[in-house]
Amino acid sequence: MRLLRHFAASLLDSLRDLTPIVAVIGFFQIFILQQPIPNLGVLLVGTLLVVLGLSLFIQGLNLALFPLGESMAWDFARKGSLNWLLLFAFALGFGTTVAEPALIKIAEEAAKIAATGGMIEDNQQSQDSYANGLRYTVAVSVGFAIVLGVLRIIKGWPVQYLIISGYLGVVLMTALAPEEIIGIAYDSGGVTTSTITVPLVTALGVGLASSIKGRNPMTDGFGLIAFASLTPMIFVMGYGILL
């Protein structure tokens, strides 16, 4: 009974989270485009699925992803082996990014641009190899970002120095990189962090910062995702310069 009430409450939360989207789409469809809403039935079913899915996801997050990320952080801290922790950080960043559907799509787009711009040969084979190269570049850069972020938490470096150096890196690379790649590079920073990675990485950071003496989970625990969205920009522009 308690569980049921809990679930009903979380369904209501998800419904409220979704209301703005439905309102925006409804408003523009009816008042600006002045068209009826097509397939109202399908729309309702779809919205219901989204609400149900969102509340299941949030419940699962609290049951599995958060505790798992945090307990692994504590276990790594207790084990005391920095090398294994850094290897884990790299694997988590690389492994969650390399198969990311949004990244695969953006890499294919980028290959098309490169082919029309004459940077690579205009055939399927060279486009594929360009797209794969880009995808692995981004995945390596995210792995590197999580490693750097974990090192920062352990050493207690202030986050802003690293981020500002990252910004300088982006500015420098922008000046050097071919113009065609800049838009893709800037966007690739945003698409790398998927819905499953974010809670895990956040829990890992907060867990590490709470398990190490002298670290504050608020100032030191966050920031991993910021690195993961900054390094791909630099690495992708580097890829553009090298090719």
Add this chain to the structure above:
Amino acid sequence: MNDLLTHFLQVLTGTLLDVLPIAGILFGFQFLVLRRPVKNPKEVLIGLLMVLLGLVLFLEGLDLALFPLGKLMASQLTSPELLGISPHMQEVEWHHYFWVYLFAASIGFSTTIAEPSLIAVTIKANQVSGGAISQWGLRIAVAIGVAVGIAIGSYRIISGTPLHWYIMTGYVVVIVQTLYAPRTIIALAYDSGGVTTSTVTVPLVAALGLGLSSNIPGRNPLLDGFGLIAFASLFPIMSVMAYAQLSEWRSNKRNR
């Protein structure tokens, strides 16, 4: 019905392929390196299944209902007929696009509110700060940042100005804000830039960028269609720091 089932299975396999490497890494390290049993294995397993099923239903519902309509809308709102552009016009005035900016801002705001990874980060931030950071305050601050970002990003596509000047100006503002913002919020603010753009926001925003850059004379979708996501991940950093500065200023005023 059959189409629906095939689509559902597609989404399911797609999500599984997305989750399997992560599960492999987690459990590989847990059992081979840490060599510790998982605490509450039953709960964790149920939780993981809920995450998987939840994501599948979420994506399936978005694909079924909101994405087709939202994408159609993005292309209709940017169509030459609605904007009153005749094909022989070379350049257009940027202020003809009032509805586009309003749509850009509202779609940015509303998709951010529904973004699952942002919800995850705000839950954690609320826990870690002992309730000092409110979940809704943070989510609305991020959503306002995305709304402003996407609107300015649309203006950039319409006006055809170079992306990097905007982003670099943004960096300067972020650096200046960092000097004045409360220490505790900085890392979280930087993080909120990366989490806003995932499952819900990216497809709709990409459709908007594509619609704008293919309909406006003189723009090339391959070159100008990109960049909106970069705006959507930069502006929340500013809005979250501004939100923290504002709350600090208000509590200082109250204490005096």
